Amino acid sequence: MADKAVQVALRIRPLVTSEISKGCKDVLEVYPDISQVRIRDSDRAFTYNHIFGPHATQNEVFDRCIHHMIRNLFSGYNLTILAYGQTGSGKTHTMGTAYSGEEDMGVIPRAVSEIFKHVRDNFTYDFALSVSFMELYQEVLYDLLADKSREQCVLDIREDSNKGVLIPGLTEVPVENARSVLEALMRGSKSRVTGATNMNAQSSRSHAIFTINVLMQNKTEW
Secondary structure, three states: OOOOOOOOEEEOOOOOHHHHHOOOOOOEEEEHHHOEEEEOOOOOEEEOOEEEOOOOOHHHHHHHHOHHHHHHHOOOOOOOOOOOOOOOOOHHHHHOOOOOOOOOOOHHHHHHHHHHHHHHHOOOEEEEEEEEEEEEEOOEEEEOOOOOOHHHOEEOOEEEOOOEEEOOOOOOEEEOOHHHHHHHHHHHHOOOOEEOOOOOOOEEOOEEEEEEEEEEEEHHHO
């Protein structure tokens, strides 16, 4: 695979209204040409693979960090996109796990669209796609796509010597197009735990993993 195995991008969100009203100021100086940030009035600097300032768009983040990696899925590689940061830092916004069809799309909806472009343009293989969505909240794992009450959606994590880590009973929903994937994403997102914070009135209060499984079968092997 031509791409580096692990790449790290830093996205700096703009100050929110409550921070501005308190007189908060930006403390990071961004040097995009060398992918570096420096803490203002100090000698502390940090370098990343990609850096996005407060005015970067969702499209810029996807195009520079994710778009070129989607093709690796169709070469048999696993692709994981992880958002890490404190509460209110913009993880849900960037990833797009709370996408409702109205706001600017984040990483996941854009990746879904790109995946189905590859599927439509590939005439050599038959494809079967499915999605799953799980949430880890207070050390309990929940299935967000199960048609049950939340109390009945608790999952166990098990380890198999041959198959590795397994989650028995996790719901996998077959999907045929980008719209059906986004419908599953929106349905699962509504079941996530949220709560008010100083940064966000509806902050996600848990960790979530949305998985897209792509199975390929060469048509000449049938």
